[in-house]
Structures are given as structure tokens and as C-alpha cells.
Amino acid sequence: MATITINGQEYPLPDDPRTTLLDFLHQHLKLFGAKKGCDHGQCGACTVVVDNERMNACLLLAFQLEGKSVTTIEGIASEEELHPLQKAFVKCDAFQCGFCTSGQICSGVSMMNELQENNPSTVWFEPNYSEQEDIKERMSGNLCRCGAYANIIDAVNIVRQDKEVS
Amino acid sequence: MRPFSVNSLTDGKQLADIGTFESSRFLAGGTNLVDLMKHQIETPQHIIDLSRWDSANNIDETDDYYQIGAMVSNTDLANFAYQRKDLSVLSQALLSGATVQLRNRATTGGNLLQRTRCYYFYDTNQPCNKREPGSGCAALDGFNRIHAVLGTSEHCIASHPSDMAVAMTALDAQVKTINTKGDTRSIPVRELYQLPGDTPHIETVLAEDELIVAVKIPKKKRGTQTYRKVRDRSSYAFALVSVACDLTLKDGVIADISLAFGGVGTQPWHAASAEDFMRNKTASSSLYEQAVDLELNPARGAGGNDFKIPLIKRTAAFVIQQAVEHQMANPGHQGAIHAR
Ligand SMILES: Cc1cc2nc3c(=O)[nH]c(=O)nc-3n(C[C@H](O)[C@H](O)[C@H](O)COP(=O)(O)OP(=O)(O)OC[C@H]3O[C@@H](n4cnc5c(N)ncnc54)[C@H](O)[C@@H]3O)c2cc1C
Ligand code: SF4
Ligand code: FES
Ligand code: FES
Numbered sequence: 221m222a223t224i225t226i227n228g229q230e231y232p233l234p235d236d237p238r239t240t241l242l243d244f245l246h247q248h249l250k251l252f253g254a255k256k257g258c259d260h261g262q263c264g265a266c267t268v269v270v271d272n273e274r275m276n277a278c279l280l281l282a283f284q285l286e287g288k289s290v291t292t293i294e295g296i297a298s299e300e301e302l303h304p305l306q307k308a309f310v311k312c313d314a315f316q317c318g319f320c321t322s323g324q325i326c327s328g329v330s331m332m333n334e335l336q337e338n339n340p341s342t343v344w345f346e347p348n349y350s351e352q353e354d355i356k357e358r359m360s361g362n363l364c365r366c367g368a369y370a371n372i373i374d375a376v377n378i379v380r381q382d383k384e385v386s
Numbered sequence: 387m388r389p390f391s392v393n394s395l396t397d398g399k400q401l402a403d404i405g406t407f408e409s410s411r412f413l414a415g416g417t418n419l420v421d422l423m424k425h426q427i428e429t430p431q432h433i434i435d436l437s438r439w440d441s442a443n444n445i446d447e448t449d450d451y452y453q454i455g456a457m458v459s460n461t462d463l464a465n466f467a468y469q470r471k472d473l474s475v476l477s478q479a480l481l482s483g484a485t486v487q488l489r490n491r492a493t494t495g496g497n498l499l500q501r502t503r504c505y506y507f508y509d510t511n512q513p514c515n516k517r518e519p520g521s522g523c524a525a526l527d528g529f530n531r532i533h534a535v536l537g538t539s540e541h542c543i544a545s546h547p548s549d550m551a552v553a554m555t556a557l558d559a560q561v562k563t564i565n566t567k568g569d570t571r572s573i574p575v576r577e578l579y580q581l582p583g584d585t586p587h588i589e590t591v592l593a594e595d596e597l598i599v600a601v602k603i604p605k606k607k608r609g610t611q612t613y614r615k616v617r618d619r620s621s622y623a624f625a626l627v628s629v630a631c632d633l634t635l636k637d638g639v640i641a642d643i644s645l646a647f648g649g650v651g652t653q654p655w656h657a658a659s660a661e662d663f664m665r666n667k668t669a670s671s672s673l674y675e676q677a678v679d680l681e682l683n684p685a686r687g688a689g690g691n692d693f694k695i696p697l698i699k700r701t702a703a704f705v706i707q708q709a710v711e712h713q714m715a716n717p718g719h720q721g722a723i724h725a726r
Binding site for chain 1: 424435481490
């Protein structure tokens, strides 16, 4: 049977090939953390991590993900405590309505890995490179209708600089 | 989304077993096709799924060329190209496009064949010759700020949205294909696209059953490379205009130049007349301006996009000037002007 792993647990793939990963999460698994903002790849609210890479769940047809391992916001924390980026979001007041937040956090967690792997960004070609511009560019796939951007960047910075979040 | 059946390819050669191809579409990353299927702009009855085609995920390198598998993601290709000075313009173009989430999913083949972002193409209540041949073109008298000024026709003025394809055009890449009969061929990217004419729904020279297997980029000594993208905001937006340039200067003379434009053409625009005009001439600002003017001679605005003509001219002249100055200060330079 064709299966997909979500937050460590294996599930059979949906029968209808039209089902997007996002609809599968919502309608079949009742995992509502990833949000549907636009359903067209434009807002990032549906961001999840597929085999260590962040993607827009609304544009992924689930049948194409056989054997893949997906982490959603529900799987970001450990059993015992919040992920450091989740704590940083609380500390920095990095959300208002919270609709974009699960996507922001999944995106931010992946971004840390990408930075560690030294993946380039378009800002690397700028004459006046700045780390802050680099972070903004890397997070630009996640829109925030409430405009919490400044605090989101603060939260990301705390974790990136490995500061202890209490 | 309309219902469809699915076949998964695990090898390009398997295509022959699929037989009839009517109303089928190849599905790679799906970042464009799934979106269009949701809007019912594309309504394939059958999907040929490429997600299990593992051998198309490789980048091979010989002394003469790079060969990029059709399913290599935009992220993997950008990272690879970042490490190669002769592919810098490709890395710059890829990284300027979309977002990390999308680039992680988007593929090399899919990127080349992504469809226009014309608003009326997306709005199924509007006439659009590309979506529905013969229905008219709502953009001609509508909002046409993002539309093309080169290669247009009275039937369609949609611009080609890809950044990567503009860099591939500058690098003179070749597209390798296979069809359901097993025939293979190689097509220069510069000849892949078709002007809209009176058939804007036909966008490339590829046959319906023709699968892109890989993209081949010739290896050679190149010069200073720039991809300059001008857009409404500095991230996560399609180009209003863009310029890909690879320039080598010898003793003040433009020894070699590749120049391509994005955002202004109905296809990634190879600025061949401008290149020919500049090649083997002494570099000067009046030379670049005359060259770009020559290229833009046939350019026509439709009102909202008139600004693109002076904008592409200034952007191209700036990019060339900058590359010339960099070559003067660093003879034999290859790659980006700034890179970390
Ligand atoms: C919000 C948003 C912003 C974006 N911004 C940019 C941007 O700034 N710059 C930019 O360049 N792009 C941008 N894109 C477009 C993105 O780059 C493309 O959607 C992507 O590259 C398509 O690749 P894919 O693998 O997902 O293609 P798919 O969606 O799977 O396919 C696209 C087309 O190619 C065909 N196809 C795919 N693979 C093959 C093959 N091997 N052989 C034959 N046919 C094939 C399909 O049949 C389909 O017609 C953006 C997209 C979105 C949603
Ligand atoms: S410009 Fe082309 S794609 Fe846009 S409405 Fe006109 S015919 Fe359709
Ligand atoms: S819901 Fe997927 S990007 Fe907006
Ligand atoms: S917190 Fe409301 S959309 Fe971001």
C-alpha cells in the first residue's frame, strides 16, 4: 500500500489523486496547523517540511509524495517542550492573529538548516550584503497580513544566534 | 480540479509504453500545473507523473558541458551553479525567482515550460486567445502593466515569466527531449519558444508527447556575469524587466557578449541584434545604447507597459557598463561582480 509519513506516523495515501497535501492534512488527518491562506502557492501559510525541505502544501498533490516524510507544525516541538523557534515567537510577540504563524515557524526551522548548509540566496550577490537582508529574503515566502514581520525577524535572530529563550 | 488518471514514469524511455497521449500532461513539481488545474485553466484527463523519475535528478559534468536532469530542483541547480563561476548568471537568475518553498519543489523542465502570469489568462471569465483560441485578448485594452513589448501580436501580448530561462538563453543551453516513439532530439533554448502570432496557445516547438529529459549547457571560458531583475518589490515578485549578461572584454574591445532579456518578451528574449552590434567594437556607453536601441526597434507598448521600453534600455545599458568596468579592472574575470 502506498503510504506517507507525517510527523513520524505512517498513513495510507488518499485514493483521489486530486487531493493536495494540505487538504489531506485537514480533511483526512484533522491536522489543521498548516493553514490555507491562498491555496495557490502565494502566501506560505501552508508551509510544511518534506524530507527536510520546506514546501507549500497547497501545491503538492499527495500522491506524488509516496514514501516521503513530512513534518507539520504539529510535529515541530518535542514531546517535552516547544521548539526554540516557537519559544522565540512567544517571547518576541511575533504574531498577532496567528494565521501565518505555523507556516512562518516551519519555514524558519528549515531556513536554519539551509543557512547551516551554506545555501546561497540572491542577497549574496548584492554589493552591500547584510545578514538582516539575507534573513528577510529567505523568509519572503511567508506573508503576514498583520504585519508582524519585525518581530518575526527578531524571533528568528534569537534562535539563529543561539540565544537561550526562557 | 477535474478528475484525471495517473501513470508514473520511472524512466524517460518508458514513455513509449504509454501509447496514446491525448489530453495528457506531464506533472513535475506541480507548482504551476497544479495551480492551473485548480483554476480549471488546464483540464488534463490523464497525468504522466514524473516524481518517481529518479535518474532525471542528476547533474552530470564533462569537459565540454553540464547536463542537468529535467527533475533537478531549482534549489539544487541554484546551489550547484553558485559553485561554478561559468554558471553564475544561472544561479543569480534562479535565486531571484519565487521563494525557497517554491524553488525546493520547482524543476528545471517545469520552469522552462511554466505558463504566463497574464491576469486574464488566469481569469476564466475573460476572453483570452491563449486559454481559449479565438476568444480575443482582454489584455490589449485592459491592465497590461506586466505584459510584453517584444514579440507580441494582435492576438496575445503575454510575457514569459521565467527567470531561469533567460539565463539559459544567455548561456545558449540545449534542451534534450524524447517522445512516445522513442525519438530523441536536442533543441537550443533560443529556438524552444514560439512567438504568439495567431496561435498564442502554442508556446514552444515541442510536440504534445515530447518529454524534456535534460538541459545541456556548453562549458567554455566565460566572462563577467550578471542577472539584474527589476520588479515592484525586491523579493517574491516576477520581473517587470530583467537582463542576463555574460561579457568578456579584451583591450577595451567587447570580445564576447551574451545578452538576454526577461519580462519584456513573449518568450525569453535573446538580444541577438544587440550582441552582434557590440561584438568586436570598442566599449563605450553610446555603443551599448545604440545596440539596445537596435534590439528595441520593433518594441511596442500597449499602454500600461510602455514604461518597460525605456526601463529595459536603461537596465541593459547599466548592466553592460558595469560588466565592462569590472572587466577593465579585472581582466579575465569570470563570474558575478559581487558574491560571498
Ligand atoms: C507564487 C509564485 C511565484 C513565482 N515566482 C517566480 C519568479 O519570480 N520567477 C520564476 O521564474 N518563476 C516563478 N514562479 C514559477 C515557478 O518557477 C514555476 O512554477 C516552476 O518553475 C514550475 O516547475 P514545476 O516543476 O513545478 O512545473 P510543473 O507545474 O510540474 O509543470 C509546468 C509545465 O511544464 C510541463 N513539464 C514539466 N516537466 C516537464 C518535462 N520534463 N517535459 C515536458 N514538460 C514538462 C508540465 O506539463 C507543465 O505544463 C512562481 C510561482 C509561484 C506559484
Ligand atoms: S495577453 Fe495573451 S494570455 Fe493575456 S489575455 Fe491576451 S491572449 Fe490571453
Ligand atoms: S495556502 Fe499555500 S501558499 Fe497560500
Ligand atoms: S500574525 Fe496575522 S497573518 Fe501573521
